[in-house]
Amino acid sequence: MTITAFNDGWAYRRKVSAFAELGGVREDWTTVTLPHDALIGTPRRADAPGGAAAGYFPGGAFEYRKDLLVEESDRGRCFFLEFDGVYRGAMVYVNGALAGQHAFGYSRFTVRIDPFLRFGGVNEIRVECRAHLDGRWYTGAGIHRDVRLIVKEPVHIAVDGVRISTPDIEPDRAVVEIVAEVVNTGAVTTTAVLASAVDDEGRAEVARDRSPVTVPPGERAIVRHRLYVADPALWDVDTPSLYTARLLLRDGDRVLDEHAVEFGVRRVQVDPHKGLRINGRTVKLRGACLHHDNGPLGAAAIERAEERRVESLKAAGFNAIRSSHNPAGSALLRACDRLGMLVMDETFDVWTSGKTDFDYAGDFAEWWERDVEALVAKDFNHPSVILYSIGNEIPETGTPFGGVWSRRIAEKVRSLDDTRLITNGVNGFVSVLDVVLAGARQATSAEPSNGGGGVNGMMTQAAVMMNQVSASEEVTGRTEESFSVLDVAGLNYGDGRYELDRELFPGRVIVGTETFPVRAAQNWSLVLANDHVIGDFTWTGWDYLGEAGLGSVGYGDSDERTASVAQPYPWLTAWCGDIDITGRRRPVSYYREIVFGLRSTPYIAVRRPRHHGRTVLATPWSWSDAIGSWTWEGFEGKPVHVEVYSDADEVELLLDGTTVGRRPAGPDHGFRADFELSYAPGELVAVAYTGGREQGRFGLVTAGEDLALDVRADRSDLRADSGDLAFVDIVLTDGAGNAHPGRDRPVTVTVDGPAVLQALGSADPATEETFSGPSRRTFDGRALAVIRPTGAGDITVTVRADGCGTARLALRAGAVEAVEHDALVP
Secondary structure, eight states: OEEEEOOSSEEEEEOOOHHHHHTTOOOOOEEEOSSOOSSTTSOOOTTOTTGGGGTTOOOEEEEEEEEEEEOGGGTTSEEEEEESOOBSSEEEEETTEEEEEEOOSSOOEEEEOGGGOOTTEEEEEEEEEEESSOOSSOOOOBOOSOEEEEEEOSEEEEEEEEEEEEEEEETTEEEEEEEEEEEEOSSSOEEEEEEEEEEOTTOOEEEEEEEEEEEOTTOEEEEEEEEEEESOOBBOSSSBOOEEEEEEEEETTEEEEEEEEEEOBOOEEEETTTEEEETTEEOOEEEEEEOSOOGGGTTOOOHHHHHHHHHHHHHTTOOEEEETTSOOOHHHHHHHHHHTOEEEEEOOSOSSSOSSTTSTHHHHHHHHHHHHHHHHHHHTTOTTEEEEEEEESOGGGGSHHHHHHHHHHHHHHHHHOOSSEEEEEEOHHHHTHHHHHHHHHHHHHHSOOOOOOHHHHHHHHTGGGHHHHHTSHHHHHHHHHHHHTOSSEEEESOGGGHHHHHHHOTTOOEEEEEEOGGGHHHHHHHHHHOTTEEEEEESOSBOOBSSTTTTOEEEEOTTOOOOOSSOOTTBOBOOOOSBOTTSOBOHHHHHHHHHTTOOOSOEEEEOOGGGTTSEEEEOTTOOOSOBSOOOOTTOTTSEEEEEEEOSSSEEEEEETTEEEEEEEOSGGGTTEEEEEEEOOSSEEEEEEEETTEEEEEEEEEOOOSOOEEEEEESOSEEESSTTOOEEEEEEEEOSSSOBOTTOOOEEEEEEESSEEEEEEEOOOSBOOOOSSSSEEEOBTTEEEEEEEEOSSEEEEEEEEETTSOOEEEEEEEEOOOOOOOOOOOO
């Protein structure tokens, strides 16, 4: 049995039918390495059908192909292709024959291909897919997650056939239950022996078991092993200890199959009095909603990119993510397991009622069970996953038949996995959308609408009344059945229900599945004050492509008061993340870290002085346009607004040692103090005081006149495989480490050695530049290059920009070492 990465050697193009080719239509094939996003390199345009929601990317149909050489000696073995995600409507062909298909763009699915193979020859694998007005955000397109080739003997452990749980945990020992499904696709009854062992993180064996299993032809058998691990190392967010279960299936001296699975020993409990407990310890979820795209990489879920996102989010103070609004990829879950990040894995954004013209609602009735099964099969052995979410802002949740579907889906999940909690991101506003729309129609008949934006647009106009609607008797009554089937009630923008439901539904446990960033302090105080509220998930932890302008900040004349969540082309990103698409923390991230009680040092953010005095046009998802800089060339002597975030009693602001002012801060003042002053180059310092004593200080220094390129990689030593990446930060500085945000210019990146420039971009939320070229203009003095190894050896990254000296960076890609274990013999 072998499981190998199947990511190399692919080619793709826009789909061309045979009939179109006969008519002279030509599309060239381009060699790519998976995971790959076919859409990210396509030209954007203002009239793209998906508009702002899709980031002005057009849709399209695409096809991929790859050759597979199969030896004659492999005849009789079972061949599978496992796709972690193909967006969307995947059709898998082998030698021209349809071998399998899958409708949803985010589910893992497996296609058995040996019936279609030519043994002793080369076989063509072809995958067709498309993206077309079927998402409310940038979906990307293509084979955007990993693919694996799995080859097994006729008698084997089923694909996704190993499930590990820890039903009984004591301080001195834990029960590890291993359930394995053995399949016999052959013609003869076989009695095999299945051996299993558990290794700790040091790869020392700590438990083992074995049992014979007889499987008649065409049947399946379940083997259960209960292993006892002494003094278990428990998995949690602070100490994410992982064990490895190794399984070996033998028929006499012949190895039929072997498999290894990482898992964690941990217990999850919840109740309205002690909240959420991991291994008996109460945990409040400091959560980030997370879309699936990787910014400059598009929807491609390359292993290192997923790992870096988890590292960055955890460093910013988050301990949980919500996969919004689709199942997370396996690479992301592996990173969460290793790094200690809790996961709410979400199924769907729609059920039977569509939100876009061609979305999953048209496939839901036929496919939902298979996609729920795929979700659970993927997640079961990941200790990071503690919650399944069965939906997001589903309009049906306010109807009786929505209650039927809620119960149906929740019970399906429980039948597959009763070890985890079930929630649903219910938005009371959306659950009574029929009433809201009726009111909106009356309002718009009197006054024409000023723009689009769909449900988000209405929510912007109605943000001040969101909690009133969510806490209304109408919502209480219409959502009661949908909430009753859940273990945890998920509320989107419904913090007005937190204390209300403590009285109305004493057994209800709540999590804020989606909340406005501007209400971070209020929401977190509610989480801390209420035992039955287990956490808060902000929209969003990481900025994303599409829903362009959702968190935009605009400026108008004094009589302008309306912001738009759907900004015109060339807007690209939502601009509502704590972390931008290049991985850099925005000021709201430092504010939230302070609110969480994880940072005692104050933070200074300065609003762009060119907009001083103008009316701010913001949405409920907006933060201010402030950045952490005291370099504003050309604005000497002009007024500027400074925001200081702090949990201290007071904050004093000093410019070159002279006091500008002293203001109260801390929880009673929203964890911030605001100052007005005239800009002058120098050193701006915020000093925080609690009880009259200095608690901490933070400073910004004006950049000098010189201009230089500062180029740094997150890691210099890489693995020589396509799943690794180097993220190279490019900053325009004064040579002393101080950034120049006002001297933006194009930078050009070249790569020599066994690597390619996978992407080059900036955090600019509104730009016509692509991520695929060798040159890109900086934004606020910064850009990001992503380098992908293609083999082992030395790599040189060279960065050039007008007016700066050339910068070079040395990287090295090394061969991947195999992990060795002691032999497992039944």
